Amino acid sequence: MSDPADPPGPRTPGEPPERPPATPRPPGTIRIGSIAGSDVLVSSSWFLVAGLVAVLIAPAIEQVQPGLGAWKYVAGLAFAVVLYLSVLLHEASHAIVARRLGFPVTSITLHFLGGMTAIEGEARRPREEFLIAVVGPLTSIGVGVVAGGLWFVAPDGLIRFTVGGLAGANLLVGVLNLVPGIPLDGGRVLKSAVWAVSGDVHRGTVVAGWGGRVTAGLVLLWPLLQEAVFGTPPTLIDFVLSFVIALFLWTGSSQAITSAKVRARLPQLVARDLARRTLTVPDDLPLAEAVRRAQEARAGGIVTVTAGGQPIGIVNEAALLAVPEERRPWLAVSVVARTLDPGLRLPATLSGEELVLAISRNPATEYLLLEGDGSIYGVLATADVDAAFRAGQR
Incomplete structure (x- = not known):
C-alpha cells in the first residue's frame, strides 16, 4: 500500500526527484537500509508478528522436517523474514514507480499488517494513480508465480516448504490487495477509474472509501462464514485477526472519505x-x-x-x-x-x-x-x- 502526503512542487514525469529533506524517524521504528533513495524502516510491531508467525508455522515445519526440536522456531522466524522480504519488494515497486513519475518517497515501512510506502504528493492524473497503485499487487502476483514455478524443481524439505509458502502468500496478498477498497491498492485502482470517468478525484476517493468500508464489514463477518465455506470452525485467533484487519480497513477508508470531502470544499476558499x-x-x-x-x-x-x-x-x-x-x-x-x-x-x-x-x-x-x-x-x-x-x- 502507498500513502500520499502533501503535494510536492511540479516535476516532469520521468525526472528523478530530489531526495526529500530528512525527516524525524517515526517512533518505534528501526532503519535497516534504503531502496530507491528511500529509507526502509521496520516497526517494533513487526517483531511481534514475526514471532507469532514462527510459533504458528512451527508445527508444519516439524511435519516437513522432523527432529528439529527448538530449531523449528528458528526456521519459522526465517520463513517470516523471507515472507516480509517479498512484502518489501511489493512496497519497493510502489516507490520506484512513484519516483519515476516525479514524486519523492520518504520511506518504506514494514509493520504487522504488511507495509506502507510514504509518497509525498497526490497523483495529478488518473493514470499516475493507477500505475502507482497497481504495480504493488502485480509485483506480489509475479513473485507468487515465480515461486510457484520453483516449487516444482525445489528439493523436498524446508526449501520446498518455504518456496511453496512464499508462492501461496504472495498470490494471496496480490489478489487481496486488488480488492476495490481504500486503503488497499485496489481501492486506489478503483479511485483512478472513477476519477477518469467522472473527472472528479474527490468522487473517486469517496467511492473507493466506501468500497473499503464494505470490505471491512465482510472481513469482520468472515470467521462466521469460514466454517460454511471451508468446513473449519473459527478459533479465537480468527476472530481477533478479523477484528484487527477490519478496524484497519474501516479507519483508513473513513479517513480517506473525510479527507476527500474536506478537499472538495477547499476550492471555495479564494x-x-x-x-x-x-x-x-x-x-x-x-x-x-x-x-x-x-x-x-x-x-x-x-x-x-x-x-x-x-x-x-x-x-x-x-x-x-x-x-x-x-x-x-x-x-x-x-x-x-x-x-x-x-x-x-x-x-x-x-x-x-x-x-x-x-x-x-x-x-x-x-x-x-x-x-x-x-x-x-x-x-x-x-x-x-x-x-x-x-x-x-x-
Whole structure:
C-alpha cells in the first residue's frame, strides 16, 4: 500500500526527484537500509508478528522436517523474514514507480499488517494513480508465480516448504490487495477509474472509501462464514485477526472519505474574495488616529508603511482590541503591528489547497495580500478563512 502526503512542487514525469529533506524517524521504528533513495524502516510491531508467525508455522515445519526440536522456531522466524522480504519488494515497486513519475518517497515501512510506502504528493492524473497503485499487487502476483514455478524443481524439505509458502502468500496478498477498497491498492485502482470517468478525484476517493468500508464489514463477518465455506470452525485467533484487519480497513477508508470531502470544499476558499479592505498608515501614527481613519474608510485591516509606501507591518486585531481606548492616543500604531516577514506576504491569487498550505507553513492571524506587481490588495484574516470553510460545510 502507498500513502500520499502533501503535494510536492511540479516535476516532469520521468525526472528523478530530489531526495526529500530528512525527516524525524517515526517512533518505534528501526532503519535497516534504503531502496530507491528511500529509507526502509521496520516497526517494533513487526517483531511481534514475526514471532507469532514462527510459533504458528512451527508445527508444519516439524511435519516437513522432523527432529528439529527448538530449531523449528528458528526456521519459522526465517520463513517470516523471507515472507516480509517479498512484502518489501511489493512496497519497493510502489516507490520506484512513484519516483519515476516525479514524486519523492520518504520511506518504506514494514509493520504487522504488511507495509506502507510514504509518497509525498497526490497523483495529478488518473493514470499516475493507477500505475502507482497497481504495480504493488502485480509485483506480489509475479513473485507468487515465480515461486510457484520453483516449487516444482525445489528439493523436498524446508526449501520446498518455504518456496511453496512464499508462492501461496504472495498470490494471496496480490489478489487481496486488488480488492476495490481504500486503503488497499485496489481501492486506489478503483479511485483512478472513477476519477477518469467522472473527472472528479474527490468522487473517486469517496467511492473507493466506501468500497473499503464494505470490505471491512465482510472481513469482520468472515470467521462466521469460514466454517460454511471451508468446513473449519473459527478459533479465537480468527476472530481477533478479523477484528484487527477490519478496524484497519474501516479507519483508513473513513479517513480517506473525510479527507476527500474536506478537499472538495477547499476550492471555495479564494484569498481575493476573503480579503478585508485595507488602510495604510505610517508606523508612528497614533493608534487612535489609525483606528479613526480605518473606521472612516470602513477598512477591516491596517498596514503600516514606510515613507516610500513600502509595507512593513500588519496590525494584529487582537492586540489592538486589547489596548484601552484611553491609551490609544499615546501609543504608536507600530506597537500593535507585527513585522511583515516573507511568510506573511501572500499572492492575492491563492485559493484552495495552495491557500491552506501557505497559511499552515506560517501560522498567523493576519496576512498581507499582494498583487502580481507588488501592490497591496488587502488583508486576509485567518478567522475569515475558517468562517468561510465552516460555511461551506453547511
